[in-house]
Amino acid sequence: MSSQCSSIKSRKHAALRCPNPATRGDFCAKHCKSKVVWVSTIPKPTPFTRSQKSAADKIHKFWQIHGRRRALRIHGPTLFSPELSHNDRDIYTFDSITTIPFTYHFSYTDASRKSWTFDLRFLTQLLQYGREMRNPFSQELIQDSVLQRLQARTESLRKRGLAIVYAEATGLTPEQLWNQKVLDVFLRISSLGYGVNMLWYESMTVRQHKEFYLCLYDTFYGLMPFVREKVVPSYKSVRTPLFRWTPSQLDIEIHDIRWWRKQNLALMNAFFVRGQDRETQGCGALYILTGLARTHPRVAETFPWLL
Numbered sequence: 001m002s003s004q005c006s007s008i009k010s011r012k013h014a015a016l017r018c019p020n021p022a023t024r025g026d027f028c029a030k031h032c033k034s035k036v037v038w039v040s041t042i043p044k045p046t047p048f049t050r051s052q053k054s055a056a057d058k059i060h061k062f063w064q065i066h067g068r069r070r071a072l073r074i075h076g077p078t079l080f081s082p083e084l085s086h087n088d089r090d091i092y093t094f095d096s097i098t099t100i101p102f103t104y105h106f107s108y109t110d111a112s113r114k115s116w117t118f119d120l121r122f123l124t125q126l127l128q129y130g131r132e133m134r135n136p137f138s139q140e141l142i143q144d145s146v147l148q149r150l151q152a153r154t155e156s157l158r159k160r161g162l163a164i165v166y167a168e169a170t171g172l173t174p175e176q177l178w179n180q181k182v183l184d185v186f187l188r189i190s191s192l193g194y195g196v197n198m199l200w201y202e203s204m205t206v207r208q209h210k211e212f213y214l215c216l217y218d219t220f221y222g223l224m225p226f227v228r229e230k231v232v233p234s235y236k237s238v239r240t241p242l243f244r245w246t247p248s249q250l251d252i253e254i255h256d257i258r259w260w261r262k263q264n265l266a267l268m269n270a271f272f273v274r275g276q277d278r279e280t281q282g283c284g285a286l287y288i289l290t291g292l293a294r295t296h297p298r299v300a301e302t303f304p305w306l307l
Contacts, residue, residue: 007031008038076107078117085117092122094179108146139195188272192285208295209260215291
């Protein structure tokens with residue numbers, strides 16, 4: 001097989017080599033007379049000496065033995081093996097856990113030998129919702145040893161001047177922003193002492209959403225008027241009523257799953273945003289859980305006493 005022509009492609013494209021095969025010595029038929037030799041502009045790599053190669057091998061070996069071990073102690077067991085993680089999605093952005101930056105990767109193994117992976121910034125945000133730290137996927141309490149490692153890592157990042165909270169969510173997709181809104185509501189419920197899973201809400205059907213809304217409506221309007229006003233002040237406001245539709249209105253209207261998810265999430269959020277104190281917010285959380293337990297079998301299994 002003929003080698004490639006040694007000439008430049010043309011005077012106009014002097015930086016490119018002629019792609020034709022060399023049929024006239026070192027050149028092709030087109031460039032056999034001009035014979036302007038092409039010279040590569042890519043610098044050749046500087047050859048390493050034997051001592052340099054030996055030093056590089058030592059550094060690589062040191063990293064394999066000590067560096068990886070240290071990184072695993074700091075970041076957790078799934079740092080280099082994400083397939084070991086029981087969750088494959090970051091709960092905050094809902095992206096793959098492989099997209100979590102190295103600096104913020106935090107994973108641990110629970111009492112049942114399951115490994116979980118999080119963005120450290122999510123866990124530090126979770127602290128503001130209550131003293132008890134629970135795994136939002138399994139609702140199991142996070143061990144003290146894991147919390148101590150989390151605190152040590154957080155302090156280390158602070159000393160280095162690195163952020164330990166999320167930046168403004170300007171670059172997130174609509175799906176990620178929605179996921180954060182759902183997560184925020186369910187973290188509020190968890191902070192009030194009820195271990196809930198946001199995936200319960202995401203798995204609800206249109207029929208379940210409608211039943212949940214009607215159940216919450218009946219429960220709330222079964223209270224005395226002064227109790228309703230205490231739990232959700234100005235619940236009958238013309239501009240921002242707690243319940244925007246009556247059961248009779250919903251009987252003649254048809255809505256898709258996206259509509260129901262949005263309306264019911266706003267309804268649940270209103271109990272916390274408009275609740276005056278932790279006591280009234282706790283009442284709102286109890287009403288919400290009662291409605292979920294009567295419409296979703298997984299919630300009913302977790303909170304049978306609500307039925």
